[in-house]
Amino acid sequence: xxxxxxxxxxxxxxxxxxxxxxxxxxxxxxxxxxxxxxxxxxxxxxxxxxxxxxxxxxxxxxxxxxxxxxxxxxxxxxxxxxxxxxxxxxxxxxxxxxxxxxxxxxxxxxxxxxxxxxxxxxxxxxxxxxxxxxxxxxxxxxxxxxxxxxxxxxxxxxxxxxxxxxxxxxxxxxxxxxxxxxxxxxxxxxxxxxxxxxxxxxxxxxxxxxxxxxxxxxxxxxxxxxxxxxxxxxxxxxxxxxxxxxxxxxxxxxxxxxxxxxxxxxxxxxxxxxxxxxxxxxxxxxxxxxxxxxx
Amino acid sequence: xxxxxxxxxxxxxxxxxxxxxxxxxxxxxxxxxxxxxxxxxxxxxxxxxxxxxxxxxxxxxxxxxxxxxxxxxxxxxxxxxxxxxxxxxxxxxxxxxxxxxxxxxxxxxxxxxxxxxxxxxxxxxxxxxxxxxxxxxxxxxxxxxxxxxxxxxxxxxxxxxxxxxxxxxxxxxxxxxxxxxxxxxxxxxxxxxxxxxxxxxxxxxxxxxxxxxxxxxxxxxxxxxxxxxxxxxxxxxxxxxxxxxxxxxxxxxxxxxxxxxxxxxxxxxxxxxxxxxxxxxxxxxxxxxxxxxxxxxxxxxxxxxxxxxxxxxxxxxxxxxxxxxxxxxxxxxxxxxxxx
Amino acid sequence: xxxxxxxxxxxxxxxxxxxxxxxxxxxxxxxxxxxxxxxxxxxxxxxxxxxxxxxxxxxxxxxxxxxxxxxxxxxxxxxxxxxxxxxxxxxxxxxxxxxxxxxxxxxxxxxxxxxxxxxxxxxxxxxxxxxxxxxxxxxxxxxxxxxxxxxxxxxxxxxxxxxxxxxxxxxxxxxxxxxxxxxxxxxxxxxxxxxxxxxxxxxxxxxxxxxxxxxxxxxxxxxxxxxxxxxxxxxxxxxxxxxxxxxxxxxxxxxxxxxxxxxxxxxxxxxxxxxxxxxxxxxxxxxxxxxxxxxxxxxxxxxxxxxxxxxxxxxx
Numbered sequence: 001x002x003x004x005x006x007x008x009x010x011x012x013x014x015x016x017x018x019x020x021x022x023x024x025x026x027x028x029x030x031x032x033x034x035x036x037x038x039x040x041x042x043x044x045x046x047x048x049x050x051x052x053x054x055x056x057x058x059x060x061x062x063x064x065x066x067x068x069x070x071x072x073x074x075x076x077x078x079x080x081x082x083x084x085x086x087x088x089x090x091x092x093x094x095x096x097x098x099x100x101x102x103x104x105x106x107x108x109x110x111x112x113x114x115x116x117x118x119x120x121x122x123x124x125x126x127x128x129x130x131x132x133x134x135x136x137x138x139x140x141x142x143x144x145x146x147x148x149x150x151x152x153x154x155x156x157x158x159x160x161x162x163x164x165x166x167x168x169x170x171x172x173x174x175x176x177x178x179x180x181x182x183x184x185x186x187x188x189x190x191x192x193x194x195x196x197x198x199x200x201x202x203x204x205x206x207x208x209x210x211x212x213x214x215x216x217x218x219x220x221x222x223x224x225x226x227x228x229x230x231x232x233x234x235x236x237x238x239x240x241x242x243x244x245x246x247x248x249x250x251x252x253x254x255x256x257x258x259x260x261x262x263x264x265x266x267x268x269x270x271x272x273x274x275x276x277x278x279x280x281x282x283x284x285x286x287x288x289x290x291x292x293x294x295x
Numbered sequence: 296x297x298x299x300x301x302x303x304x305x306x307x308x309x310x311x312x313x314x315x316x317x318x319x320x321x322x323x324x325x326x327x328x329x330x331x332x333x334x335x336x337x338x339x340x341x342x343x344x345x346x347x348x349x350x351x352x353x354x355x356x357x358x359x360x361x362x363x364x365x366x367x368x369x370x371x372x373x374x375x376x377x378x379x380x381x382x383x384x385x386x387x388x389x390x391x392x393x394x395x396x397x398x399x400x401x402x403x404x405x406x407x408x409x410x411x412x413x414x415x416x417x418x419x420x421x422x423x424x425x426x427x428x429x430x431x432x433x434x435x436x437x438x439x440x441x442x443x444x445x446x447x448x449x450x451x452x453x454x455x456x457x458x459x460x461x462x463x464x465x466x467x468x469x470x471x472x473x474x475x476x477x478x479x480x481x482x483x484x485x486x487x488x489x490x491x492x493x494x495x496x497x498x499x500x501x502x503x504x505x506x507x508x509x510x511x512x513x514x515x516x517x518x519x520x521x522x523x524x525x526x527x528x529x530x531x532x533x534x535x536x537x538x539x540x541x542x543x544x545x546x547x548x549x550x551x552x553x554x555x556x557x558x559x560x561x562x563x564x565x566x567x568x569x570x571x572x573x574x575x576x577x578x579x580x581x582x583x584x585x586x587x588x589x590x591x592x593x594x595x596x597x598x599x600x601x602x603x604x605x606x607x608x609x610x611x612x613x614x615x616x617x618x619x620x621x622x623x624x625x626x627x628x629x630x631x632x633x634x635x
Numbered sequence: 636x637x638x639x640x641x642x643x644x645x646x647x648x649x650x651x652x653x654x655x656x657x658x659x660x661x662x663x664x665x666x667x668x669x670x671x672x673x674x675x676x677x678x679x680x681x682x683x684x685x686x687x688x689x690x691x692x693x694x695x696x697x698x699x700x701x702x703x704x705x706x707x708x709x710x711x712x713x714x715x716x717x718x719x720x721x722x723x724x725x726x727x728x729x730x731x732x733x734x735x736x737x738x739x740x741x742x743x744x745x746x747x748x749x750x751x752x753x754x755x756x757x758x759x760x761x762x763x764x765x766x767x768x769x770x771x772x773x774x775x776x777x778x779x780x781x782x783x784x785x786x787x788x789x790x791x792x793x794x795x796x797x798x799x800x801x802x803x804x805x806x807x808x809x810x811x812x813x814x815x816x817x818x819x820x821x822x823x824x825x826x827x828x829x830x831x832x833x834x835x836x837x838x839x840x841x842x843x844x845x846x847x848x849x850x851x852x853x854x855x856x857x858x859x860x861x862x863x864x865x866x867x868x869x870x871x872x873x874x875x876x877x878x879x880x881x882x883x884x885x886x887x888x889x890x891x892x893x894x895x896x897x898x899x900x901x902x903x904x905x906x907x908x909x910x911x912x913x914x915x916x917x918x919x920x921x922x923x924x925x926x927x928x929x930x931x932x933x934x935x936x937x938x939x940x941x942x943x944x945x946x947x948x949x950x951x
Contacts, residue, residue, distance in 0.1 A: 030770060030773075130649060130650065130653060131653060133650055133653075134650050134653035134654050134656075134657055135657060136885070136930075137650060137654050137885075137927040137928075137930045137931050138654070138657070138885075138923065138926065138927045138930070139884075139885040139886075139888040139889040139892075139926050139927075139930065140885065140889055141888075141889035141892050141893065142888065142889065142892065142907065142922070142923055142926050143923070145892075145907070145908070145911060146661060146911070146919060146920075146923050147661070147664075149911040149914075149919070150661075150664055222777065226777075226779055229779050229782075230779065230780075230781065230893060233779075233781055233893075234893075234896065234908060235912075236911070249779075249781070249782060249785070252785075253785065256785060256788065256789055256793065257789075257793050260789050260793075263782070263785050263786070263789070264786065264789075266782075267778075267779060267782030267783075267785070267786065270779050270782065271774070271777050271778045271779070271782070274777035274778075274779075275773060275774050275777035278773050278776060278777050279773060282773070
């Protein structure tokens with residue numbers, strides 16, 4: 001018979017999708033906490049060193065291996081007497097930078113591959129997707145290390161390598177989205193109007209597929225930061241003296257028994273950053289998902 | 296004719312906790328059913344008919360998400376009356392599926408896809424009637440045969456996806472009937488089925504009812520079905536009973552304007568072409584249970600609405616004689632008008 | 636189902652072929668190519684290098700080299716380790732067992748604990764337990780495995796001295812209790828990430844199932860809630876977990892590599908790293924290819940198991 005009653009919103013309905021999504025995001029406490037944490041981490045890493053009395057490269061053998069909260073150095077010093085807090089901040093710069101840049105590159109590759117595969121479908125699409133599947137068969141760390149061992153390690157090369165091993169998931173997501181959206185009315189209408197393929201894909205389809213892509217981007221940063229830490233820990237990533245949270249941990253291994261904070265602190269920093277990005281990603285997923293499972 | 300009722304519901308009310316307060320899904324619902332009788336519960340989506348039946352089966356969420364009040368007396372095996380709403384859960388479980396059973400609307404999804412038909416039936420049987428697996432399987436075969444499924448023995452090892460919708464609904468009926476319930480609640484069992492299958496299922500239900508003498512509460516929004524199988528009809532709107540009558544008098548002389556509207560909106564082949572204009576439908580929509588209209592819940596859509604009266608006071612349920620009840624302030628005047 | 640199987644095997648074969656091509660491409664990306672280790676010796680002249688190149692067949696067109704290489708791989712000739720001149724497959728085989736031991740134990744732990752947490756979380760949705768479990772899973776996924784390993788070693792080995800800090804067994808010992816003592820910490824460390832994943836997916840899967848109509852039917856029969864859970868809900872919720880198990884291969888292998896490093900566990904991952912630092916390319920390539928094959932096989936097995944378990948696929 002007649003339709004079920006529609007339930008009006010408890011608050012005045014907002015016109016814009018963005019503001020509604022933002023409100024939903026705000027309700028996700030952990031995500032907000034994550035966002036705040038990341039902001040603080042960024043500020044600390046990029047502005048912090050200017051505020052600290054200690055330089056991260058200043059070697060002070062007289063004060064080596066000082067524990068946290070014990071002396072002038074808030075978080076202690078390492079085996080060369082360098083201030084831990086300063087090193088963490090500088091390391092943060094590198095790790096966060098690597099994470100974000102690698103994400104950007106892998107997003108670009110992934111969106112491109114996924115969009116082409118999803119839009120053209122057929123043999124091209126299938127071939128591209130099978131290629132993605134094949135690359136995904138290699139465990140990321142193995143692939144990354146094998147490639148990293150072949151090249152001269154450096155900041156740029158690490159970023160490129162991490163990007164090269166992280167684009168596949170995005171490509172899959174984008175391919176699925178584009179494939180579904182391609183048949184929708186607005187895309188067909190654009191085609192009927194004579195729009196070029198490139199226009200349709202990048203101006204019509206991709207913008208509509210952005211929601212899961214944004215979520216994927218956040219989660220990719222998290223993964224990239226983790227990957228950099230793994231690779232640097234194993235010695236094939238960022239090379240000292242450039243500090244990164246990962247290679248600080250490599251250093252700290254030998255001193256685990258005598259100066260455990262050398263290992264604990266960078267690991268905490270990594271965990272904090274990655275957790276925050278993951279929570280943000282979760283919050284974004286809930287905020288941007290039109291279905292709102294309520295789970 | 297006046298056998299004692301096998302189920303008596305009095306002032307059943309169901310309230311749900313939702314964002315921003317409580318919502319009354321069902322209020323002040325009373326009815327009774329006797330042995331061998333079919334009571335049709337009619338109403339649009341959102342009228343509270345399903346909630347009522349789920350409340351009787353105690354399949355609704357527990358407090359604080361959901362509050363049920365009122366009384367529902369079911370005649371037990373030994374003749375004693377059980378208050379369904381107050382039974383502790385362990386005792387209710389002995390009653391559920393046993394003395395009172397329910398079949399649902401979606402046969403395609405109502406059976407577990409990874410368990411065989413046989414297991415799903417024998418599970419129900421052995422739950423309330425202790426017997427060996429082999430005996431239960433025999434019983435299952437008998438039940439499948441009873442509901443008209445061909446090759447019942449082979450069907451025991453089939454999975455639900457091997458069966459059509461109509462077949463699956465028959466299996467559901469078999470499960471429901473496995474313990475010979477006194478009351479069967481059928482919540483729109485044929486809505487999702489083909490018209491021809493629908494007729495077969497209704498026929499089956501009628502036959503089974505005659506055989507066992509069970510009472511049937513048939514929930515539907517299809518008045519054609521009501522006309523075919525019901526003895527009595529309960530019309531619900533916005534969570535309340537708005538009219539109750541034996542089936543013929545209801546169809547012949549509906550008293551509540553909502554009922555009249557429902558009857559009028561049924562397409563009729565004999566009027567096709569003769570009447571210019573659209574199929575008369577009740578204008579407007581079912582009210583939002585969170586913000587019910589003042590006074591009579593139907594007044595925004597009623598053609599006999601009288602401002603100052605219908606939106607001021609909520610009408611009470613009135614007895615009209617021969618077990619008829621009506622919830623309308625103006626029913627006398629309206630019936631006089633239509634008689635004139 | 637046989638049609639499904641055939642199709643799936645065909646997909647796997649195609650993927651295997653693509654994987655081999657990618658592997659070959661990486662092999663030839665090595666700076667200096669496969670000649671690298673020879674070029675290190677200063678006594679080598681260019682003529683010598685050319686001669687070796689010819690001997691190794693490196694002057695032939697790439698497709699020919701690839702085909703040759705592929706055939707050799709398929710027949711079990713994976714080359715010889717530069718380090719100790721043993722056949723690559725043998726070298727890897729000697730280390731594979733330890734890795735499998737670690738991976739299997741970790742998976743068992745993860746399914747047991749993670750699955751249980753996920754189920755409880757689904758049953759008590761939105762409770763404090765659920766909230767903590769969900770947040771905890773998120774954090775667990777964000778902790779670098781090797782850091783967790785270091786912290787675990789610090790606490791349980793250095794500080795409390797309950798468990799050994801590394802290796803698979805104490806030299807001279809090799810008894811079951813000794814092996815188990817050595818296995819505990821690395822297995823738990825590896826299992827952490829897996830537990831988080833399993834708990835999330837189990838919770839999600841169970842929640843999906845619990846809202847289905849057939850659960851309502853089960854309750855309507857009068858089944859007690861625990862029987863609804865065990866007899867109906869879990870069976871259906873467990874099905875997607877089979878597929879999940881297959882998909883965990885890459886994560887498990889990667890985690891194993893890192894765990895083996897921290898705990899000096901004599902597995903394939905440790906071998907991989909050691910070989911990289913020794914520039915023992917044949918072994919590196921061998922492990923790379925093997926890991927990809929393990930992922931492929933893992934997925935294939937999981938899909939076949941799923942097809943066998945789900946009557947809708949098994950019986951068509």
